[in-house]
Amino acid sequence: MPQAPRIICLAGPTGAGKSAIALALADLLPISVINADSRQVYRDFPIITAQPSPEEQGRCPHALYGFLGCREKISAGRYAQKAGAAIAQSLAQGRLPVLVGGTGLYFKSLLQGIAEIPAVDEAISRTLLERWDAEGGQVLHRELAAIDPAYAAKIHFNDRQRVLRALEVWQGTGKTFTWWHARPLPAPAFQTLNLGLALPLDELTPILGARIRIMLKADAPGEARTALERCPDPAAPGWSGIGCRELYGYLQGEYTLEECLTLWLRNTRAYAKRQLTWFRADQSLAWFRPEESKTLLGAALRWLDS
């Protein structure tokens, strides 16, 4: 039986320097960088979402960056499909696929698979959302508990996103969320080396602040202004990125640039904290600090030789 192909995953909180490490690896080996970040997929926000620059993307093939319009939505499942295709393409070119990003769920659905639940009719989702607003979470959570007590017990009645998702899957497919989750997934298709790049939050915070100032110099407000002309709907999926929202408020005159920057940093920091919580729980990750890049690259090369 042939060995599963190898890929490298580089995960960690925003601002830790993952993209730079990927490029350093590109200097040593033929690789393709594949995005594993849910916001860097948006075409209209290359600066604000910190996508690798065109120059950087020219140094080796990059996939899944900036390919979505502001109104388009991608899901974890669709991401996994696209990433799988990008990996296959990279391997076909004789390049090592290197997944780089900070979206834990995307890594998980790619590497461990995600239940193959068919798409649910949007009318169902819409009706449920209306009912949530009209009847409240407790009513819908109780309804979920009646059909899927195991999953209902795992989530809080205030967790709108999860309560509604579980209900729409039940209504749309006639099977419970728990039933779908219990179905076996295909065996992992790759051998992976999981690398984590991180700093403690208090060390990361000043870096996040500096990065926002760099984005400002690179005319992040101009980027937001252009996006606003193209897509004036702040509820559009593309606008939900941190920095986008805050700049939107500033451009609408809701607050000053100063306040916008404060909010932006605060929200970025809170996000980095959530990422750290997610990745900390992942036992498969080998952790490095940004200044340990040589050690990290050495570990990658050794793993490839083994």
Place this chain on the structure above:
RNA sequence: GCCGGGGUAGCUCAGUUGGUAGAGCAGGGGACUGAAAAUCCCCGUGUGGGGAGUUCAAUUCUCUCCCCCGGCA
């Protein structure tokens, strides 16, 4: 200087007919199966500006001092 309004959690503020106080945000911890940069859960002792008085009991009432914000001089 006078007249108001304030001084309560890191910040913005609420409340206590007198029985030593609680929200939002921030901060800390956690969860995470198709919107995940999303969504959600748990965590609140703080010289109640300082001092004095009344009272069994004062953050609350009284006096006084200090500081802030308006207005008048």
